[in-house]
Amino acid sequence: xxxxxxxLVDPYxxxxxxxxxxxxxxxxxxxxxQPFKRLFLYAAIMSMVxxxxxxxxIYYMGRIVxxxxxxxxxxxxxxxxxxxxxxxxxxxxxxxxxxxxxVALLNNAILPNFGTLIRWRAHAHVLRQSVGWxxxxxxxxxxxxxxxxxxxxxxxxxxxxDAITFSIAYIVxxxxxxxxxxxxxxxxxxxxxxxxxxxxxxxxxxxxxASKAASDARSAVTGRVVDSYTNIHSVKLFAHGDREMAYAxxxxxxxxxxxxxxxxxxxxxxxxxxxxxxxxxVAVVGWAVVLWRAGSASVGVVAAATxxxxxxxxxxxxxxxxxxxxxxxxxxxxxGMETIAQPIELVDASDAKxxxxxxxxxxxxxxxxxxxxxxxxxxxISLTISPGEKVGLVGRSGAGKSTLVKLLLRFYETEKGxxxxxxxxxxxxxxxxxxxxxxxxQQDSSLLHRSVRDxxxxxxTEATEEQMIAAARQAEAHEFILDLRDPEGRAGxxxxxxxxxxxxxxxxxxxxxxxxVILKDAPILVLDEATSALDSEVExxxxxxxxxxxEGKTVIAVAHRLSxxxxxxRILVLDQGKIVEDGxxxxxxxxxxxxxxxxxxxxxxxxxxxxxxx
Numbered sequence: 020x021x022x023x024x025x026x027l028v029d030p031y032x033x034x035x036x037x038x039x040x041x042x043x044x045x046x047x048x049x050x051x052x053q054p055f056k057r058l059f060l061y062a063a064i065m066s067m068v069x070x071x072x073x074x075x076x077i078y079y080m081g082r083i084v085x086x087x088x089x090x091x092x093x094x095x096x097x098x099x100x101x102x103x104x105x106x107x108x109x110x111x112x113x114x115x116x117x118x119x120x121x122v123a124l125l126n127n128a129i130l131p132n133f134g135t136l137i138r139w140r141a142h143a144h145v146l147r148q149s150v151g152w153x154x155x156x157x158x159x160x161x162x163x164x165x166x167x168x169x170x171x172x173x174x175x176x177x178x179x180x181d182a183i184t185f186s187i188a189y190i191v192x193x194x195x196x197x198x199x200x201x202x203x204x205x206x207x208x209x210x211x212x213x214x215x216x217x218x219x220x221x222x223x224x225x226x227x228x229a230s231k232a233a234s235d236a237r238s239a240v241t242g243r244v245v246d247s248y249t250n251i252h253s254v255k256l257f258a259h260g261d262r263e264m265a266y267a268x269x270x271x272x273x274x275x276x277x278x279x280x281x282x283x284x285x286x287x288x289x290x291x292x293x294x295x296x297x298x299x300x301v302a303v304v305g306w307a308v309v310l311w312r313a314g315s316a317s318v319g320v321v322a323a324a325t326x327x328x329x330x331x332x333x334x335x336x337x338x339x340x341x342x343x344x345x346x347x348x349x350x351x352x353x354x355g356m357e358t359i360a361q362p363i364e365l366v367d368a369s370d371a372k373x374x375x376x377x378x379x380x381x382x383x384x385x386x387x388x389x390x391x392x393x394x395x396x397x398x399x400i401s402l403t404i405s406p407g408e409k410v411g412l413v414g415r416s417g418a419g420k421s422t423l424v425k426l427l428l429r430f431y432e433t434e435k436g437x438x439x440x441x442x443x444x445x446x447x448x449x450x451x452x453x454x455x456x457x458x459x460x461q462q463d464s465s466l467l468h469r470s471v472r473d474x475x476x477x478x479x480t481e482a483t484e485e486q487m488i489a490a491a492r493q494a495e496a497h498e499f500i501l502d503l504r505d506p507e508g509r510a511g512x513x514x515x516x517x518x519x520x521x522x523x524x525x526x527x528x529x530x531x532x533x534x535x536v537i538l539k540d541a542p543i544l545v546l547d548e549a550t551s552a553l554d555s556e557v558e559x560x561x562x563x564x565x566x567x568x569x570e571g572k573t574v575i576a577v578a579h580r581l582s583x584x585x586x587x588x589r590i591l592v593l594d595q596g597k598i599v600e601d602g603x604x605x606x607x608x609x610x611x612x613x614x615x616x617x618x619x620x621x622x623x624x625x626x627x628x629x630x631x632x633x
Contacts, residue, residue: 021127024123024124024127025128025131027058027128028055028128028132028133028136029054030132032136036144036147038362038366039362039363040359040360040361040362041360042356044353044356047360048172051133051136051137052133052176054136055129055133055176058124058128062121062124062125065117065120066121066185066188067185068121069117069185070184070185070189071188073192073330074192074193074196074327075192077196077326077327077330078196078323080322080326081322081323081324082319082323083103083319084317084318084319085317085318086099086319088318088319125180125181129173129177130173133169134170135169137168137172137173138165138168138169141165141169141355141359142165144363145358148363148365149363149364149365149430150430150431151365151431152364156242157246158242158249159241159244159245159246160238160239160241160358161358162241163238163242164354164355164359165355165358165359167351167354168355171234171348171349171351172352174348175345175349175352178341178344178345178348181341182337182338182341182345186338186341189334190331193331194208196323197324197327203306204303204307204310204324207299207306208303210302211295211298211299211302214298215292215295215335218291218292218295218339221288222288222339222343223343225284226281226284226343226347226350227350228350229277229284229350230281230350231350232277232281232350233274233277233281233350234351234354234355235277235354235357236270236273236274236277238354239270239273240267240271240274244267247263247267249518249519281347285340285343288339289339292335292339296332300328300332303324303328304324304328307325365429365430365431365432365450367449368446368447370447372447373452374440374443374445374448374449374453374455374456375441376441376456376543377441378406378407379406379407379542380404380405380439380440381402381403381427381573382402382403382404382437382440383401383402383423383436383438384436384437385399385401385436385437386399386400386423386433386435386436387399387433387434387435388422389434389596390431395417395419395422396422397422397423397426397596397597398595399436399597400419400423400597400598401436402591402598404575406573407571407572407573408573408589409573409589410588411587411590412424412576412578412590413584413590413592413593413617414592415594418593419593419595419596420577421577422596423575423593424459424545424575426438427445428454429446429450429453432446440453440456455541456541456542456543457541457543457544458536458541458545459544460529460536461548462548462577464528464529464531464532465520466520466523466528466532467516467520468515468516468517468519469515469516470513471500471503471511471512471513471516472487474531474535475487475490475531475534476538477535478490478534478535478538479538479540482538486538487512490534490537491512491534493534493537493564493568494534494537494564495530499527500512500514500531503523505522516531533564533565533568536568541572542571543572543573543574545577546565546575546577546578548578566586574587581614581617581618585604588603589601589602589603590604590607592607592612592613592614592617594613599612599613600614
């Protein structure tokens with residue numbers, strides 16, 4: 020039975036992805052709600068049916084009071100026995116079935132799937148964002164919004180059908196019941212309803228913004244805490260635990276204050292609600308008693324009116340809290356939209372085709388990129404790298420080396436100029452095919468928090484076990500991998516490497532990264548300080564591996580350790596975003612320019628002149 024309701028909607032149903040999600044809150048929720056429209060209708064109908072049944076029960080309890088007072092037991096049973104048996108059957112059997120359908124639609128069909136659908140699609144949308152987009156925010160805050168928004172949206176939907184629709188139907192039913200008993204009983208109910216709606220309006224206009232502010236503050240706390248945990252080595256190394264506590268406390272205190280302001284609203288609401296409910300009970304029940312004394316109402320009417328107002332008294336706090344929760348949830352969703360609903364700015368062209376690399380020629384034509392600033396990055400670079408050519412990039416920090424690599428990978432769009440690979444403008448090909456054609460070993464050799472096997476196979480997921488092990492052997496990684504064991508007892512290639520690979524040494528991480536790129540076997544190879552984390556002995560052992568990796572590929576190698584690129588075909592020296600020298604190692608030494616200065620000033624193979632960070 021549960022599986023029937025749980026499978027009414029597939030949260031992973033194919034959908035048309037959009038680069039520009041709706042910006043307004045209800046348009047955003049409506050877009051995500053499309054697969055659930057029919058279920059929402061059924062849930063609304065069932066909520067009203069259940070509410071009507073509850074009002075009907077109160078009416079029937081009043082009728083029983085009148086029936087029992089109409090004669091002796093024998094006469095009552097003879098006249099109304101069949102009716103009472105039918106009422107009992109309805110209460111014992113049909114009412115639970117209606118309740119089951121109502122709650123199963125909400126709890127089993129809508130809530131698990133609606134939150135899952137939002138989380139799945141939101142994660143898919145965020146993953147399509149550019150590297151630059153991620154660099155402008157806390158990873159913890161992004162993740163917190165992805166985690167917070169789906170349950171908040173689910174809670175909002177739950178309150179709509181579990182409380183709001185139910186309460187509207189219940190109040191309408193109560194009015195009809197009192198109208199049927201005596202039209203004058205509706206007057207105090209309507210007066211109370213007006214005051215109740217005014218209180219509701221006052222609460223809602225304040226709860227939404229207050230909840231959004233509190234949610235944003237919580238996300239800021241998550242961002243700061245995760246930032247400290249992610250950089251725990253630096254925190255410990257510099258003994259800045261107190262500093263991190265102060266940094267976190269500032270955000271935590273802001274969260275406390277925003278939450279306290281939100282709770283003040285609910286306190287005022289609760290006190291005013293108790294006063295209003297007291298007025299409701301006295302007005303309706305008192306008026307029913309007055310009518311009874313005047314002979315205009317039966318004891319059953321008084322009993323029904325009393326039960327109804329007591330039920331409304333119990334419900335109003337729940338309704339108010341439910342509606343407040345609804346708007347609070349909308350505030351959380353609104354805060355999450357600041358991440359989830361951001362448009363994708365770096366997108367494939369509408370007619371983008373897969374990149375076809377048959378030679379590996381790279382051309383930069385008048386390329387400039389300054390990250391939206393007036394300086395930094397690259398400035399009008401024109402460059403041709405022939406198929407199979409091995410080119411080194413040298414320059415001070417901030418010269419533009421990393422920018423060139425990021426533009427080649429299309430992590431950013433060029434602000435001016437074009438980049439071509441085998442004559443194909445990279446802005447006109449699909450991003451996945453572009454990056455699939457480029458193998459890169461980064462200076463920051465962080466790994467996924469998964470097994471060694473998973474990390475190496477990330478280079479080519481369809482590779483066989485033998486191919487993966489061969490790549491690890493070529494990267495001089497196989498031997499140390501066999502000795503690995505994690506706290507859960509997994510060993511060798513099954514061992515988990517920890518977040519960003521922290522359970523491995525820098526050299527081990529770098530060799531796993533090398534194995535991954537070797538397995539990928541892309542026609543274009545980018546090496547960004549590929550041996551920077553290796554000790555001299557391992558570096559010497561792996562140099563032959565690097566050179567074998569380069570065979571038949573177009574290579575761009577970024578290096579501060581000039582000895583690692585001295586044997587390349589060509590070396591480019593960048594300074595302040597421009598190519599200032601171009602030639603082989605011997606030619607550049609003969610020019611006695613900037614490269615020669617770097618070479619002469621090196622100690623242990625590193626450039627010693629450093630400027631602003633890139």
